[in-house]
């Protein structure tokens with residue numbers, strides 16, 4: 001029953017043991033009070049008490065209350081400290097898992113569901129670890145001790161008759177508990193969907209406004225919010241069913257106790273003080289009944305959350321690096337030897353029999369129609385997907401023998417989709433190399449032809465970029481990303497369509513800078529415009545995942561190649577542009 005939660009109980013065993021001991025002591029101390037009050041009433045009723053004795057009993061009662069207060073502090077601190085730490089620990093565990101996952105994982109798990117797991121689900125587990133522990137002890141050990149004390153200090157028969165209806169509560173709880181689990185799963189799933197909805201709206205607000213889609217998105221949001229509300233209401237219905245069951249059965253126990261107890265007083269089998277103590281004890285059984293309901297409720301919700309979190313924690317990791325992997329070293333060539341690749345979700349191969357040598361210190365241009373596999377080819381080196389590492393050679397080793405972690409340290413990558421953090425321009429660039437000197441930072445900015453723009457920003461490098469670089473133009477975002485990659489001074493720089501949003505002049509400047517400052521390093525440029533790759537030492541043209549043309553510019557324009565046709569089109573386009581400017 002508690003297998004799922006065992007790991008965290010084991011982890012905070014000390015806190016749980018101390019907390020539970022304090023809780024049990026606090027419950028034991030509570031048992032004294034009804035007994036003292038009953039005795040006091042009997043003493044007063046039988047006129048067997050003098051003032052001194054009365055004061056002594058009052059002081060003792062006060063003392064018991066103080067002890068109970070300190071014991072409560074002790075259990076509360078230990079149990080809730082453990083539950084808070086469990087929340088922290090689980091969140092870290094999840095985050096570590098996310099960071100170690102391949103791209104496939106993020107394609108199979110929506111951002112909303114990952115957020116739901118790291119917030120809502122973790123909170124359910126934390127509540128179970130804290131309040132759940134309290135309700136578990138108070139719904140099992142406390143009622144058992146109360147019942148024993150009732151039997152010993154009052155009467156066996158009266159106790160048995162009065163608590164007879166209680167098992168019905170347990171029965172009802174177990175029946176309803178299963179429903180609560182199912183409904184909780186549904187609530188969590190609709191919460192994920194709503195999360196996704198909000199994230200998409202926040203990220204895509206500009207496009208939503210441009211296409212006048214506010215009403216459509218609003219309706220979609222209401223639909224998802226309604227679904228969440230509906231599932232929450234369904235869950236609440238089953239949770240609410242517990243309350244009347246508790247109330248009715250509690251009332252029945254009191255009716256039995258008072259009726260049978262009065263009869264016992266009438267037949268002189270019970271004193272007035274004893275019946276007062278008894279009702280007090282009975283009252284102490286009310287909370288455990290609620291606690292049992294709460295515990296079952298919480299346990300089912302936390303179980304549902306734990307299953308979701310465990311599903312993520314048990315997700316197979318594509319560990320690419322183990323400690324015995326070799327560092328391929330510096331100044332390495334990369335070789336693709338009959339390399340094939342397909343995405344986990346794709347039917348056909350996206351890369352087909354790729355044979356390519358990426359020479360150290362040389363530049364490689366990658367061209368091809370859209371969707372021909374240019375980015376996919378580069379992704380083979382970024383450890384994002386499970387790739388066949390036996391057909392890739394890094395230096396003299398196969399990729400399966402070498403450490404991709406160390407290889408990635410040598411790579412600077414400018415992706416097509418830029419990730420701009422909501423921070424200053426400076427920190428965004430420094431992201432690749434936090435310890436870079438002012439001089440290197442300025443050099444990277446100059447190489448990316450970003451200097452003029454920065455000077456025009458009101459606060460220069462300290463200007464905030466806004467979320468996702470909202471205050472930057474497309475070309476500025478590209479140059480920020482280029483500066484970030486250059487600042488790392490990588491052995492291998494990869495620009496994936498990274499100059500598509502800059503004008504011809506800026507493109508020329510960036511290319512000239514790369515040529516000048518990176519002449520002894522490897523540079524890979526994926527582009528649609530010939531002008532970005534024509535100076536590269538080697539150029540490949542991809543079509544449907546195959547290399548169909550290869551060579552340098554001079555070689556490729558000799559024959560009637562796709563490259564040559566593109567080149568001629570580009571020259572004509574440039575000439576028409578020049579002519580129209582005149």
Ligand SMILES: Nc1ncnc2c1ncn2[C@@H]1O[C@H](COP(=O)(O)OP(=O)(O)OP(=O)(O)O)[C@@H](O)[C@H]1O
Pocket residue numbers: 107343344345346350368369370371372373374375376377497
């Ligand atoms: N994560 C993915 N899962 C499944 N298929 C994918 C994935 N990413 C890309 N593809 C598919 O792989 C093929 C090649 O995509 P890729 O991004 O490599 O093309 P590209 O040549 O870089 O295109 P573009 O010039 O438009 O950037 C496309 O058909 C695309 O739909």
